[in-house]
Amino acid sequence: MTCMVWLSTHNVIVDNYIMRTNELIDYLVRRSYDKTFLKTQIQRASDVFRTDALKNKPRTQTEINPFVITYNPALPNIARIVHQHSNVLYS
Numbered sequence: 001m002t003c004m005v006w007l008s009t010h011n012v013i014v015d016n017y018i019m020r021t022n023e024l025i026d027y028l029v030r031r032s033y034d035k036t037f038l039k040t041q042i043q044r045a046s047d048v049f050r051t052d053a054l055k056n057k058p059r060t061q062t063e064i065n066p067f068v069i070t071y072n073p074a075l076p077n078i079a080r081i082v083h084q085h086s087n088v089l090y091s
Helices: 002-030 035-046 078-084
Strands: none
16 A cells, blocks of 8 residues: 555656646747757756765866956946957966
């Protein structure tokens, strides 16, 4: 009897998961995402075991140099200037 309750609960959870992922796909398709891409990525995420997804992964250290500037509408396009001179900034 306990096995039947577990199977019934499990089926409800699986059905709910399928229904919610389909709702998510429909929502994102309405927002102009590619349906086949979404299905592929959701399937990829579903294939990962929960224990593997929760494992700690070592982070690679990256050197971050903060760039802070006061906003002023009279300033030129800062992103373009930084991109143009990125070779100097990263050297």
